[in-house]
Every structure is written in structure tokens, then in C-alpha cells.
Amino acid sequence: xxxxxxxxxxxxxxxxxxxxxxxxxxxxxxxxxxxxxxxxxxxxxxxxxxxxxxxxxxxxxxxxxxxxxxxxxxxxxxxxxxxxxxxxxxxxxxxxxxxxxxxxxxxxxxxxxxxxxxxxxxxxxxxxxxxxxxxxxxxxxxxxxxxxxxxxxxxxxxxxxxxxxxxxxxxxxxxxxxxxxxxxxxxxxxxxxxxxxxxxxxxxxxxxxxxxxxxxxxxxxxxxxxxxxxxxxxxxxxxxxxxxxxxxxxxxxxxxxxxxxxxxxxxxxxxxxxxxxxxxxxxxxxxxxxxxxxx
Amino acid sequence: xxxxxxxxxxxxxxxxxxxxxxxxxxxxxxxxxxxxxxxxxxxxxxxxxxxxxxxxxxxxxxxxxxxxxxxxxxxxxxxxxxxxxxxxxxxxxxxxxxxxxxxxxxxxxxxxxxxxxxxxxxxxxxxxxxxxxxxxxxxxxxxxxxxxxxxxxxxxxxxxxxxxxxxxxxxxxxxxxxxxxxxxxxxxxxxxxxxxxxxxxxxxxxxxxxxxxxxxxxxxxxxxxxxxxxxxxxxxxxxxxxxxxxxxxxxxxxxxxxxxxxxxxxxxxxxxxxxxxxxxxxxxxxxxxxxxxxxxxxxxxxxxxxxxxxxxxxxxxxxxxxxxxxxxxxxxxxxx
Numbered sequence: 001x002x003x004x005x006x007x008x009x010x011x012x013x014x015x016x017x018x019x020x021x022x023x024x025x026x027x028x029x030x031x032x033x034x035x036x037x038x039x040x041x042x043x044x045x046x047x048x049x050x051x052x053x054x055x056x057x058x059x060x061x062x063x064x065x066x067x068x069x070x071x072x073x074x075x076x077x078x079x080x081x082x083x084x085x086x087x088x089x090x091x092x093x094x095x096x097x098x099x100x101x102x103x104x105x106x107x108x109x110x111x112x113x114x115x116x117x118x119x120x121x122x123x124x125x126x127x128x129x130x131x132x133x134x135x136x137x138x139x140x141x142x143x144x145x146x147x148x149x150x151x152x153x154x155x156x157x158x159x160x161x162x163x164x165x166x167x168x169x170x171x172x173x174x175x176x177x178x179x180x181x182x183x184x185x186x187x188x189x190x191x192x193x194x195x196x197x198x199x200x201x202x203x204x205x206x207x208x209x210x211x212x213x214x215x216x217x218x219x220x221x222x223x224x225x226x227x228x229x230x231x232x233x234x235x236x237x238x239x240x241x242x243x244x245x246x247x248x249x250x251x252x253x254x255x256x257x258x259x260x261x262x263x264x265x266x267x268x269x270x271x272x273x274x275x276x277x278x279x280x281x282x283x284x285x286x287x288x289x290x291x292x293x294x295x
Numbered sequence: 296x297x298x299x300x301x302x303x304x305x306x307x308x309x310x311x312x313x314x315x316x317x318x319x320x321x322x323x324x325x326x327x328x329x330x331x332x333x334x335x336x337x338x339x340x341x342x343x344x345x346x347x348x349x350x351x352x353x354x355x356x357x358x359x360x361x362x363x364x365x366x367x368x369x370x371x372x373x374x375x376x377x378x379x380x381x382x383x384x385x386x387x388x389x390x391x392x393x394x395x396x397x398x399x400x401x402x403x404x405x406x407x408x409x410x411x412x413x414x415x416x417x418x419x420x421x422x423x424x425x426x427x428x429x430x431x432x433x434x435x436x437x438x439x440x441x442x443x444x445x446x447x448x449x450x451x452x453x454x455x456x457x458x459x460x461x462x463x464x465x466x467x468x469x470x471x472x473x474x475x476x477x478x479x480x481x482x483x484x485x486x487x488x489x490x491x492x493x494x495x496x497x498x499x500x501x502x503x504x505x506x507x508x509x510x511x512x513x514x515x516x517x518x519x520x521x522x523x524x525x526x527x528x529x530x531x532x533x534x535x536x537x538x539x540x541x542x543x544x545x546x547x548x549x550x551x552x553x554x555x556x557x558x559x560x561x562x563x564x565x566x567x568x569x570x571x572x573x574x575x576x577x578x579x580x581x582x583x584x585x586x587x588x589x590x591x592x593x594x595x596x597x598x599x600x601x602x603x604x605x606x607x608x609x610x611x612x613x614x615x616x617x618x619x620x621x622x623x624x625x626x627x628x629x630x631x
Contacts, residue, residue: 088593089592089593092594092596093596094592094596095596096408097349097545097549098549098592098593099592100545101546101588101589101591101592102588102589104546104585104588105589105592106585106589107585108581108584108585108588109582109585109586109589112578112579113582115581116578223538227538230416231413234409234413235413238410263428265427265428266424266428268420269420269424272417273417275413275417276402276417276418279410280405283405283406283407284410285410
């Protein structure tokens, strides 16, 4: 493999990896705080893309302004999901698989509401940073890809800052470590769940706006991205924030190499095979220590 | 439990029930409804397997459509390319599905919760992508067409009515076997693994063997159902076996009550009919469908088949038997 080839696959894999990482962070954050899987995460991406499309392309709002309105709007939807769905499920102490089904119900509702509102056609979202590639040697860098990487990484740093240095972030980490002990220390665990859902939805929304110019905006775009984000989060180790970021980039790179080197049709199959093998070797994810349950 | 108490009246009920079932194709003349009822039977088989795996053994699978697809394609290809009879092909399809179930169980043995979900999702997707991309054998996205109809002693099973009998005899057998399994030592071991794997292991239960066999059993059910699905619909294409279909099976299992074998039937009937009944809503159909999923997940933690004690509780409350009510609440709490 020549050096240029490797660079080419890197350049292809990193931006999509950043998107996966953002979605994976959402899964991981919610799992860390509430200990559940939220299957409506992918549809937050879709809602972000659609609301952004509405504001930026239809209403002609500035891209940054559209981003700043979309993100809190979708965060509110995430909060609603936690308040309405998760709290009622918790109150009845349902098994975890019921949370999966409940949030899947939310996902189906979101998807079809979007279908009812925006119709079945794929919408074109023009890139706010233009589409003229920068050429370095034989390499072509698209401005949107660079934009995704910069904004994505900035958001990840922001999240780390939030978790490490703010009061709410510290509370969230405490809940992640030991929910019972945290609640005994007077931390409002419900608030921390709400926060985790809101932050996850917000990151999903940003991922949605960022990925919209790469693919078309459709009502069912959330399903695929949501699944990939989930896979990335699991491979990185659910509940592990740096793991989710690593898992996202790892998945993006595997896909890029698999589609370039082996076959684009088998791209996802190869990615899944690699991931299952990884889980076989490291059952708690690539970046987690194996903790064997003992009595 | 019922078995030991069965007296003449319950026997009569059972016979009456069977008689009613046998008359269904003569009562329901509408071929479309009969088609749906047949589909329900096929889904029910998959969900029975899923209940053994998810409800009894506690291993969540979101890749059941993969086994279903393997069953459909294996038997269809064997019948089309080698000219085997449906029965032999189904048998081989079940074996192939079981082998795949064992293969996926090997990584799954070490995984729990979300990690297991990911592995099974991955398995389902891998199978689907192989079906899409292995064009020389599977004909890719177009799928297999003109899958021959099964025949029995020269009688070709091709009409909805004859398929009804084929499918429901298999479903009845499937339910019978599953109930026997769930009431046996194997079933109790499955439940022990679900409740506390570590405790089961420390009691000397070979948990790995039982987990692998739970995967194999669920794969066999899905494989046989797939084989019948291929012949029944005459076509098998990859988009009938997507992640969404796996999710659909899981929803049927949870809504019917994954900890009961009959729950599989209740779940597949409910979801299929709900989805059909909502057809008049057109655009809003799936929104309502999602809302129903959400509400059942919230309001019925044990699924529809778990609603029995709740109904009894209410009826006793109306009759003023508060003593029993307390008992039931207590037993429900223990369930959790």
C-alpha cells in the first residue's frame, strides 16, 4: 500500500468517523448516566438535519444561526424523551429491553412525523463552506469534510470540559460511577439523566447538520446513522466517553479501508465482522478494562 | 401444571379450540385475511424461538431476521438447484440455521446486555449483506423468485388454505415442543441463567452449553419459519430480512410477553393486526404504531400475556376480594 493510499483512506474515514463519534457519544453518555440504550438517538440526527435544513435552506438563515437554534431545539426533544418515556419506564421498573422497545417507538414516531411534515423526497442541503476541493498532490480535501472534523472535535472538547469542570458535569460523572451512592450524596440523579439525554440529542443534532451536505436529508436517514453510532459506542465501551470517540473514528476508518481495499458492497459486513471479533476478544469494548464479575 | 389437572372439561375446551382452528379457512373466506393469518403463523414460529432465547434465557437478540433469511434461502436454493423436496430442504435449512446459531453463540457467550445486542445486530446485517452481494448464488438484491411449492404425497401445497394447514400444524408442533422445553429441566436452567448467571454457574450449571443450545433452538425455529416463508411467498429477497424485521420480531416478543410461549402467538397476532388495522390512517399509520409500541412498553412491562394477574387483580377488587389482591401484588414484585 502506498503512502498516498493510506492518506486517502484516512481523509475519507476521519470525517465520517467524527460523525459516528458524535452519535456514539450520545449513546455512551446516556448509558453512563441512566444505564439504558436510547434507540431514538439516530432520529435526533435526522431531526437535527431537517430542522437545520428548514432554517438554513428554506428560511435562508445564516448557517451558524441555524446551528445555534437547531441544537437547543433538538436537545429539548431529547429532554422530553427522558421526561416522558424513561421516567415512566423507571417508575414501573421495567426490564432494559422495554426501554429499547419504548425508545424504538419514539424513533418510529419521530421518523414518520418527519415523513408527514417534510415528505418522502430526499432534500439537498448545500454545504455552507462551498464544495470546491483543495488539492494537495493527488489528494482532494473537501471543505465540508474539514469543517466536520473541526466542529466535531471542538464539540468533543467542549463535552470533555463540561464533564470535567462544571458542577453538572461532575454530578453526571458521579452518577455514572455509582448511581445509588450519588443519589445518597444528594445528587439529583433524575436531573443528570435529563442532562445526559439533552446533551446526547444536541450532539446528534450537530452531527445531523454536519452530515446533511454529504448525504441527502431524508426522513429515514436516522436509522443507519443511529445503528453505526451505537456500534461505535459499543466497540469503544459503552459509558466510556473517550472510548466512544475512539470507537467512532475506528469505525469510520475501518469502513473507509474496507470499501477501498476489499469491496464497497461488503463494507458494512466487513466492519461488523471486525467489530464482532473485537468484542469476542474484548467483551467490554476496545478501550475498557475487562472486569470479570465475581461474588 | 395444567397437564396434571386436566379433566374432561378442559379436554373438551382443547378439542373445541382445535376444531375452531381447523375451521378457520372455511370461516374466513377473504384470501387477504387468510394470507395475513398465515404470515402470523410464520412470524409466531420465529417469535417462539426468540422468546426461548430472550425471554427465558435473557439473551437479547436483534438479529433474528438473519436466521430467518438463512432458512428461507437455504431451503429455496436446495429446492431450486438440487431439486430436493420441501421437507428435506427444510430439515437441512434448520440444521444450517442451528449451526449458524452456534457460531454466533461463541462470541455471544462472553457478551451481555448492549454488547450482545450489537453482536446480534451485526450478525443480522452480515447475513443480509452477504445475500445482497453474493450475486451468483443469491441473485443479489433482486432475490430468488419462483420458489417451488411444497408437496405432500403428490398433493401440492399452493393455495392459502393448504398453506394454512401446513403452517399451523408446524406452529402447533412448535408451541408444543417449546412448552415442553420450557417446563423441563432445560427450561428451568434457561430461567436460572436469565435470573443470575453467576449463581447458576456456581451451582454447577454448565451455562455455556445451555446458552449455546438456546441460540441453536431459536435459530432452528427461525430457520424452519424462514423455509416456509420462502415457499409461502414464492420469493425471497434481502429486503424482507432487514434490521427492521429483526426489531419487529423483538417487538412482537416483548408485546406478547417474552416470558411465555403463548405470548409469541399473542404478540405476532397483535402487531400484525394492529399494523393492518391502521392502514386506513395512511400517513399517520406508523406514528400511531410507534405510539402503541411506546405505550405497551411503558404500561405492560410483562407484555400482553403478563396482563393476566393484573386483570385478575382488578376483577377481584371489583368483587371485593382484597386479600388475594395483596398476594398478587406481592408475587408481582417478586417477578421483578
